[in-house]
Amino acid sequence: MKVSVFGAGYVGLVSATGLAAIGHQVVCIDVDAERVERLMLGEVPFYEPGLSELVTECVATGRLRFTTSSHDAIAHGEVLMIGVGTPPLLDGSADLSQVINVAQTIGGLLDHFAVVVVKSTVPVGTSDIVRQAVADGARASGEAIDFAVASNPEFLKEGDAVRDFMQPDRIVIGSSDARAIEILSAMYAPLCSSPKVLMVMSERSSELCKYASNAMLATRISFMNEIAKLSDAVGADVIDVQRVMAADPRIGSKYLSAGAGFGGSCFPKDLRAIVAMGNDNDMNLNLIKSVIEVNDAQQNVLLDKALQHFGSLKGKRCAIWGLSFKPETDDIRDAPALTLIRRLLAEGATVVAHDPLVKWLPMFSSIAPNLFEIVDCQYDAVVDADVLFLVTEWKQFRELDADRLVRDMRECLIVDGRNLWHDKDFGAMPVTYLGVGRSSSHSPAEFGEFGEFGELGELRKLVS
The missing domain is CATH 1.10.1040.10 (N-(1-d-carboxylethyl)-l-norvaline Dehydrogenase; domain 2)
Incomplete structure (x- = not known):
């Protein structure tokens, strides 16, 4: 089947590549010419495990190509999938301007029957808006066209999107047009491991379910x-x-x-x-x-725990492990680490951070490196630090070298924002460990000479 996907961002690119991988002929269009050129070379503009390799494979087989030409993309597709961004407006509502622009462009250039699919996450009622926008585009061009509209929301987790697409637990098709349902059912058939995977419903139910x-x-x-x-x-x-x-x-x-x-x-x-x-x-x-x-x-909890321990963070050197909002991605949008960094700097602390993928934070790029910097090694971040904040639970952080922390940190306070080390036994080490919701967290002040709780240690002395 011939499919055109509008938008080479996260949703569009994963969808286009996944459809090409199961045998469809896919054209992915984006307005960014440099991005299109890089994608033809297999260079994905964001990190997603396995995606770059799959893009390269599909481009090599000829099943996936990229373009900046709306005319070429629309002429190609039996299915025209809209996967552009819907960023929030000031009131929190979704900005549909990119979706509407694509729909109007489709209406102005379409000369054959096609199913216009809304893949972007959009408010309830957007399919009606898209239907009207396509019709308006056709009317402006003086052409009478036949088309169908369907809602087809994505359910992709960052860091696991390729597997989510290739092994879906549900595929939702929202449409009242029998032709659209038949075509999209056939398009997704290779991914339906059982009849229960494909769920057909109204457009509005489909839009709301995401x-x-x-x-x-x-x-x-x-x-x-x-x-x-x-x-x-x-x-x-x-x-x-x-x-x-x-x-x-x-x-x-x-x-x-x-x-x-x-x-x-x-x-x-x-x-x-x-x-x-x-x-x-x-x-x-x-x-x-x-x-x-x-x-x-909740995004203030980690700093509040450190403030409760120190009283003031002015002049403190703070290490942060993890900047992305979750592991296996370089996405920093609304990441809890950003809130923590802003508050630490406002408190007069200095910050040294490490993340396996994130090497630059544009919102802090103007801050002097003696106040904020990102280092390549996680243990370089803790040198002379007073506190270590664990913010993102990357698997490489799971194995903690506590001896190295004790040796390199000025004061060994660990604030574990993901309870990653909840089962770590710090024994009698001079470590103060604070988790989230863990009132029994370990503090060296609670332990006696022999690594026992204070009172028990004193009793042992008395009977020995």
Whole structure:
């Protein structure tokens, strides 16, 4: 099948490459000529495991090509997939200008029947807007065209997007047009491991399900962060609480980890878009608003723990491990680390950070390197540091050389924002370890000479 994908960003490029990998002839169009040129060489403009290799393979076989020509892309496609960005406006609602521009362009150039697919994450009712925009474009060109519109939301996790596309747990097609449903069902057939994977519904249900899915996941995260806050207050350990909850099959283990809050290109943006949709429909979505509020507050938890320990962070040297909003990506959009860095600098601290992929933060590029810098080695970041903040749970951070921390840091305070080292035994080491929701975290002040709790150590002395 001949498919054209508009937008070579995250959603568009992964979708175009995945469709080419299962045998379709795909043209991917982007307005950025330099990006198109680099993609033809297999150079992907962002990090996503396995994507660069798959792009190179599909380009080599001739099943995937890139262009800046709308005319070529529209002439090619039986399916015209819109995967451009929908950034948030000031009120939180999605900016549909790029989607509408593409739809109008399609209407002005289309000379054959095609299915116009909205792959971008868009508010409910956007399919109607796209249908009107295509018709308006056709009317302006003086052409009478036949086309169908369908909603086909993406469910791609950054860091695992290739596998998500190639091994989907659901493919959603929202359309009232039988031709669109038939064509898209055939297009996705190679990916449907069982009949249950393909879900057909109305356009509006399809548009809402993506927002609802992300809101549910974000709600679980904020819920666990509230439980972590309560755990700190009452002397419980959120790791144990999480373990018990996960054993209940009605709850499960996914998205139950407390931490420094969520970020990225989806959850924060989509939650605010849902609130905006509620406002447009005279609805006060209090639960969604509270999820946002909890997450905004949670991004201050790590700094607050350090402030409680030191009293003041002025003049302190702070190491940060992890800058991206999650592991296996270089995406820093709404990353909790950015909030932490801003507050640390405002408190008068200096910051040395390390991330396996992120080597530059444009919003801090004007800050002098003696105040903020990013280093290539994680242990270089902790030299002479007073505190280590773990913000992103990269797997290479899992194995911690605590002896090296003790040797190289001025004061060995560890603030573990992902409870990555919750099972690490620091023994009698001069380490203060603070997790999230872990009131029983280890502090050397609590231990006696022989690595026992203070009172027990004194009793041992008395009876020895």
